[in-house]
Amino acid sequence: MTGRADITLSVNGQSYTRRVDPRLLLSDFLRHELGLTGTHVGCEHGVCGACTILLDGRSARSCLMLAVQAHGAEVETIEGQGTVAALGPIQQAFREHHALQCGFCTPGFVMTILDMLRHHDLGDDAAIREALSGNICRCTGYEHIVNAVRALVRERGKPA
Amino acid sequence: MKPAPFDYLRAESVAHAVQSLADAGGDGKVIAGGQSLMPMMNFRLVKPSLLVDINHIPDLAGIRQQGGRLGIGALVRHRTTAADPVIARHVPVLHAAMRHVAHLTVRNRGTFCGSVCHADPAAEMPMIALLLDGTVQTATPRGGRRLPARDFFLGPLMTALEPDELVTEIEMDTLPADTGWGFEEFARRHGDYALAAVAVTVDRQDGRAAGPRIAVMGVGDRPMRMPEAEAALDGSDMGEAAIDAAVEALRATIAPNADLHASADYRRHLAGVLAGRALRGAWTRARERLAA
Ligand SMILES: Cc1cc2nc3c(=O)[nH]c(=O)nc-3n(C[C@H](O)[C@H](O)[C@H](O)COP(=O)(O)OP(=O)(O)OC[C@H]3O[C@@H](n4cnc5c(N)ncnc54)[C@H](O)[C@@H]3O)c2cc1C
Ligand code: FES
Numbered sequence A: 001m002t003g004r005a006d007i008t009l010s011v012n013g014q015s016y017t018r019r020v021d022p023r024l025l026l027s028d029f030l031r032h033e034l035g036l037t038g039t040h041v042g043c044e045h046g047v048c049g050a051c052t053i054l055l056d057g058r059s060a061r062s063c064l065m066l067a068v069q070a071h072g073a074e075v076e077t078i079e080g081q082g083t084v085a086a087l088g089p090i091q092q093a094f095r096e097h098h099a100l101q102c103g104f105c106t107p108g109f110v111m112t113i114l115d116m117l118r119h120h121d122l123g124d125d126a127a128i129r130e131a132l133s134g135n136i137c138r139c140t141g142y143e144h145i146v147n148a149v150r151a152l153v154r155e156r157g158k159p160a
Numbered sequence B: 001m002k003p004a005p006f007d008y009l010r011a012e013s014v015a016h017a018v019q020s021l022a023d024a025g026g027d028g029k030v031i032a033g034g035q036s037l038m039p040m041m042n043f044r045l046v047k048p049s050l051l052v053d054i055n056h057i058p059d060l061a062g063i064r065q066q067g068g069r070l071g072i073g074a075l076v077r078h079r080t081t082a083a084d085p086v087i088a089r090h091v092p093v094l095h096a097a098m099r100h101v102a103h104l105t106v107r108n109r110g111t112f113c114g115s116v117c118h119a120d121p122a123a124e125m126p127m128i129a130l131l132l133d134g135t136v137q138t139a140t141p142r143g144g145r146r147l148p149a150r151d152f153f154l155g156p157l158m159t160a161l162e163p164d165e166l167v168t169e170i171e172m173d174t175l176p177a178d179t180g181w182g183f184e185e186f187a188r189r190h191g192d193y194a195l196a197a198v199a200v201t202v203d204r205q206d207g208r209a210a211g212p213r214i215a216v217m218g219v220g221d222r223p224m225r226m227p228e229a230e231a232a233l234d235g236s237d238m239g240e241a242a243i244d245a246a247v248e249a250l251r252a253t254i255a256p257n258a259d260l261h262a263s264a265d266y267r268r269h270l271a272g273v274l275a276g277r278a279l280r281g282a283w284t285r286a287r288e289r290l291a292a
């Protein structure tokens, strides 16, 4: 494939087809092409985690992927996690545990935690902290984020 | 930030990938997990004219164990390497090393072979490939090669690969259950690149060390084996005097750089301390080798 490419992908369950430059980052595609600005961009080299999304069910840095690479994939972003009127469970836990201040890092944390809760044991605080270690927050000091995850892990075991 | 413009190709097979790299005339780049390449492209430190995406090539995501060797395919992600039960049991030193590699989200995409090809002097996987006498299996339009890990790393981010050469699998020794092993790393923050790390294996025969292997990283321009320190230990009783001699030999061999994070002296000291710990740990794990 040379030059611009036609891609079709699903974002939060909705299908989109767009023509893109190969060099367009997935993070910029979500923000600028689709207007989904909930995915934040902090460092653009993989260290801060603000741009974390789910790609086919697993967390990925959207700044370290090209939009063309997501052709045929299922992407989930923070916009699919809830609304102001109806917060999703992770958002609700963040609210209850004061796990955000400025909120810049929050979308990346929420998407990472979604992967953590689906695929990882998180048996103790050390495991929770390790799983969160790829996301940077400059406000909270992490303590309240860990508290929110601990509560979510407890809830996870219970029947709905 | 935007990478410089390039063409993109989703390779359908190994043959398709290497032919496309060859057609790009030395200016093509393979993308696997992208967890090292994309940052460099975002910074425009790397500006390929063609990006060959190998993520959709079938049959590259396998881990196989055969005749005392373990093979890791080009699309095996860190997440899988870290959790694989065969690796945990038969290559425990790699299993231990993976606990130090990056973070959950990066591990979802990064690949073992990509890390070895990237050849960061402070990365765990290249060092383990070197420790376990690894072999890099490649493909080119002219056929494949088998490159010993010893000849693979040429300098920081430099390897013996040709521009149209694709790594399909990396192979290394598995460890018999009675082999002792040790892995020690020091990083400022868990999951970050380390200041230094040391990995060792040692067999025990008649109460003495047999065929010890020592590899270090973070203290030179590439991962390194330590033949002088290995020789100092071979046949020894692995007592404190023997370990001290090996540590001194190791410190005399390396010439670490100073940077923002640590002075050269500190790194040299640290590598010795880590080697001592790794060797003592390995000897505790080693069991007497029974005569065949
Ligand atoms: C925040 C962060 C923290 C990290 N921490 C660590 C750490 O602690 N330890 C560590 O070891 N690594 C760390 N990494 C790097 C990570 O392990 C990468 O996944 C790895 O270095 C490269 O693998 P990749 O599959 O992503 O390769 P890519 O980024 O896709 O490629 C890297 C290089 O290898 C080449 N290449 C890749 N695959 C092949 C192949 N099959 N054949 C030929 N050439 C190939 C590419 O052309 C490129 O030059 C970190 C990365 C990030 C973003
Ligand atoms: S913006 Fe992607 S990790 Fe920081």
Ligand code: FES
Pocket: A099, A100, A101, A102, A103, A104, A105, A106, A136, A137, A138, A139, A140
């Ligand atoms: S809440 Fe401000 S950076 Fe995390």
